[in-house]
Amino acid sequence: MRLSRLGWLLASFAVAALLVWGWQLIADYKLVSPVFLPGPDRAWGALVKGFSTGDLGVKLLATVERMFWGWLIASLIGIALGAAIGTSPRLRAYLAPMLEFLRPLPASAMIPVAIAVLGLSNGMVLAVIAFGALWPVLLATIHGFSAVEPRLYEVGRALGLSRASVIWKIALPSASPDILAGMRLGLTVALILSVVCEMIAGRDGLGNWILLAARSFRAPDLYAGVILLGVLGYVTAVALAALEARLLVWRSRAR
Amino acid sequence: MRAPDTTVKAAAPVIAFDKITLAFGAKTIISDLSLEIGRGEIVCVIGPSGCGKTTALRVAGGLIPPTKGTVRLLGEPMAGPRRDVAIVFQDYAKALLPWRTAAGNISLALEAAGVAQSERGDRIRDLLTKVGLAGHEDKYPTEMSGGMQQRIQIARCLAQDPAVLLMDEPFGALDAMTRQGLQDEMLAIVAETGATVFFVTHDLEEAVYLGDRVIGLLPHPGRIGIDQRIDLPRPRNQLETRETLEFLRLRRTLFDFIEKAEH
Numbered sequence: 001m002r003l004s005r006l007g008w009l010l011a012s013f014a015v016a017a018l019l020v021w022g023w024q025l026i027a028d029y030k031l032v033s034p035v036f037l038p039g040p041d042r043a044w045g046a047l048v049k050g051f052s053t054g055d056l057g058v059k060l061l062a063t064v065e066r067m068f069w070g071w072l073i074a075s076l077i078g079i080a081l082g083a084a085i086g087t088s089p090r091l092r093a094y095l096a097p098m099l100e101f102l103r104p105l106p107a108s109a110m111i112p113v114a115i116a117v118l119g120l121s122n123g124m125v126l127a128v129i130a131f132g133a134l135w136p137v138l139l140a141t142i143h144g145f146s147a148v149e150p151r152l153y154e155v156g157r158a159l160g161l162s163r164a165s166v167i168w169k170i171a172l173p174s175a176s177p178d179i180l181a182g183m184r185l186g187l188t189v190a191l192i193l194s195v196v197c198e199m200i201a202g203r204d205g206l207g208n209w210i211l212l213a214a215r216s217f218r219a220p221d222l223y224a225g226v227i228l229l230g231v232l233g234y235v236t237a238v239a240l241a242a243l244e245a246r247l248l249v250w251r252s253r254a255r
Numbered sequence: 256m257r258a259p260d261t262t263v264k265a266a267a268p269v270i271a272f273d274k275i276t277l278a279f280g281a282k283t284i285i286s287d288l289s290l291e292i293g294r295g296e297i298v299c300v301i302g303p304s305g306c307g308k309t310t311a312l313r314v315a316g317g318l319i320p321p322t323k324g325t326v327r328l329l330g331e332p333m334a335g336p337r338r339d340v341a342i343v344f345q346d347y348a349k350a351l352l353p354w355r356t357a358a359g360n361i362s363l364a365l366e367a368a369g370v371a372q373s374e375r376g377d378r379i380r381d382l383l384t385k386v387g388l389a390g391h392e393d394k395y396p397t398e399m400s401g402g403m404q405q406r407i408q409i410a411r412c413l414a415q416d417p418a419v420l421l422m423d424e425p426f427g428a429l430d431a432m433t434r435q436g437l438q439d440e441m442l443a444i445v446a447e448t449g450a451t452v453f454f455v456t457h458d459l460e461e462a463v464y465l466g467d468r469v470i471g472l473l474p475h476p477g478r479i480g481i482d483q484r485i486d487l488p489r490p491r492n493q494l495e496t497r498e499t500l501e502f503l504r505l506r507r508t509l510f511d512f513i514e515k516a517e518h
Contacts, residue, residue, distance in 0.1 A: 151349040154318060159367040159415065160338045169363065173354045250354045250395045 038220040043227060046220035056209065060228055063194050063205040066122075067236075070129025071190035075183050077130070078137030082179075085138075086145025087171060103139065107132025107189070108196050115201065125197040132193045133186035140182025144175025177251065180244045187240060191233055206232075267330055269294050269419060269451040270315055276323040277310060284310050286476035288324075297445060297452040299462035299469045301509060303517045307477025308455045309423055315453055316342045316421045329418065338368055341412035345424040347404040351396040357383065357407050358392035364414035382410040385444060402433035406440075413444065420445070422454045426461070435493050438465060442491065459509045463502055464491060471512045481512045 020040050026032060027039030038046075050056030085091045111128050118124035148171050156166040198207030206225050213221035245252065268291035277285040285307040292298050300308045313319045314326060317336040326333040328340065336342075344350040351360050358379045365375045383389050386406040396404050405425060412420060422441075426434040442465065445452055456462050462469045463485055471481035485505060487496055496502055 149349050151344060151346060152352065154342075155344070155350050155363075156367075157318065157336045158316060158340075158342045159364050159411075160336060161363075161367045165367065169366070170352065173352070176354075248354075250397070253395050253398055 034219070035217055036219060038223055042220040043223035046218075047224035047227060050221065050224050056224070056228070059204060059206050059209045059225075060232070062203075063191075063198065063207065063229075064232065066125060066129065066197070066203070066205060067187070067190045067194040067232075070126050070194065071133050071183075071187050073126065073130040074133035074186050074190065075137050078134050078182065078186070079141050079179060082138045082141025083145050083167065083171070083175075086142040086175070087167070089146075092142070092146065099139070099142075103135045107193055108200075111197065111200050120201055120203075122203070125194075125201060125203055128197055129190050129193045133190040136185035136189060137179070137182040140178045140185070141175060144178030144182075145171055147178070148174045177248055180240075180247065184237070184240050184244070187236055188233065191229070191236070195229065268292055268327075269296075269329055270453065271327040272311075272315070272324070273327065274324040275311075275314060275321045275326065277307070277314060277319065278322045283476040285314070285321075286478050288478060290470065290479065292451055292453065295445075295449050295451055297442075297454060297465055297467045299454045299456055299466035300472065301456060301459060301462050301469060301513065302472030302477070302480070303474050303513060304457075305477075306472035306474040306516070308472055311472070311477065312342075312421050312423050312453060312455050315419075316340055318342075338415050339418045341415045341417035341420050343405075343408055343412050343420065343422040343425045345427050347401065347408045347425075347428075348396065350408055351404060351411075353396055356393050356395055357388060357399070357410075360396070360407055361411045361414050364411045368415065378414065382413055385413065386410045387440065400433075401429050402437060405429065405437065409441070409444075413448070417450055420450045420452045420454075422452065424456055425454075427457065434461075439491075439493065441465070442489075446490070459506055459513065460497065462509065463487070463505045464493075464496060469505075469509060471509060471516065473516050480516055481509070483508060 024039050024041065027034065027037055027042075047056070085095055107128060110131055114124045114128045114131075118127060152170050152174065153166065156170050161169065194205065195207035195210075197203060198205040199211045202208060206229055210222055210225040210229075213219070213225060270290075270292040272288050272290040275285055275288040276283065288311065300311065302308050310319065314321050315333075317326075317333045317340065320335075328337065352363065355363065361379045361382055362375050365378060370378065379392065380389070383392055386409055388403060388406055388410070391399070391403065394403075396407065399407070409425070425441075426437050429437065438461065444450075452465075454462070454465060456465075464487075466485045469481075469483045469485060470479055471483070472478065473480035483505065487499065487501055487505075
């Protein structure tokens with residue numbers, strides 16, 4: 001069991017290494033102009049240089065902060081609103097059509113509106129990120145709360161639990177797998193919107209770094225930024241998966 | 256276990272259904288049902304499907320208000336679920352919180368009753384021992400067999416310190432051996448606590464084996480068709496009790512009743 005997991009891990013690393021090697025070959029033989037496609041060696045060099053002499057670290061931090069706060073706001077609002085809507089069939093009936101209309105709106109389409117209302121500020125950027133990341137969390141939370149086993153509510157009534165206790169001790173934990181899944185999706189959206197906002201609204205961060213590098217034909221810098229975004233996405237996903245495994249230990253312990 | 260309630264006369268019924276009618280829209284589920292259950296009595300309720308036996312239990316538990324009539328508990332009209340009335344549901348897998356361990360599930364009842372955290376640990380251990388699950392406190396429901404899960408639910412109900420246990424086909428989903436074991440454990444627990452039991456089942460032998468009285472309901476709408484005393488001596492024994500002529504006679508009486516009720 002452990003051995004085969006190790007095997008899979010090695011195999012996946014091998015595939016990744018193969019892809020990087022292929023990239024290097026394409027760059028070495030200049031199959032694509034080096035102006036547009038530097039090899040992994042040059043991209044890596046730009047990455048190291050960006051961190052040691054440039055301000056890539058600052059940009060990375062700016063993007064991470066933006067993503068994190070936007071996601072956190074979206075999660076808190078999404079869980080609170082979702083709990084209210086999910087536990088009330090009436091609210092659900094009133095709000096569901098409107099939510100279905102708002103949900104598929106691309107959040108990036110809201111950027112001009114947000115700029116008009118909030119100006120080119122950090123608040124505007126956070127609002128756009130939170131708006132976009134809200135939907136997966138909100139809809140997953142609504143689903144989670146409306147799918148609570150009715151028998152458990154009866155148990156709560158029979159035991160004489162207060163309404164707050166029922167929400168805190170029965171509904172919320174029962175909905176938590178859905179909520180966490182929604183938060184995972186929300187985090188991806190938050191990363192995408194952080195980068196888009198930086199590009200469109202010119203806020204400092206990795207998105208802006210990539211855009212400026214592309215405009216001045218600094219291809220290695222551009223790829224360094226892209227690699228960093230990939231790593232960021234991967235690390236946050238792994239961290240969230242670890243948190244999920246910890247919180248939902250009861251699911252993995254089934255017989 | 257509980258201090259006797261001196262405000263209520265010994266003869267006063269613990270549960271009293273007074274002309275209960277229950278209708279959902281135009282459909283009458285229970286019609287004009289009157290029933291009194293005395294202190295410490297074990298009353299088993301049987302009847303063909305659609306006779307409203309589970310509904311009657313839910314009315315007794317305050318989960319559904321009757322359309323007409325009143326349910327009295329120790330003389331007081333029931334306004335809703337009460338902490339001294341515990342309900343054991345048939346579907347233990349749905350009635351337990353899967354994210355809480357055995358101990359956590361029992362703790363829920365103690366938390367609801369406002370028992371201080373420092374006292375909960377000992378209470379939980381006592382209750383687990385009482386249902387034969389000492390040492391299993393850290394297991395999640397999904398890690399336990401059906402019989403163990405139902406024991407957890409019973410322990411959670413006992414944590415309410417109930418005067419009345421309402422049991423809705425609690426052993427119906429268990430295999431025969433586990434069921435017999437739990438029947439005897441339940442009788443022992445009830446004898447110890449003196450709780451009054453309202454036990455819904457579709458198993459006639461179970462009803463005779465457990466009950467002091469068996470109420471048979473007739474369907475469409477639900478009403479009482481038979482009220483049979485069971486005078487088999489206690490403690491009862493899975494082999495000896497079930498082999499007595501009286502047991503077989505009672506079984507036959509109820510069997511005939513069900514057969515008539517279904518036609």
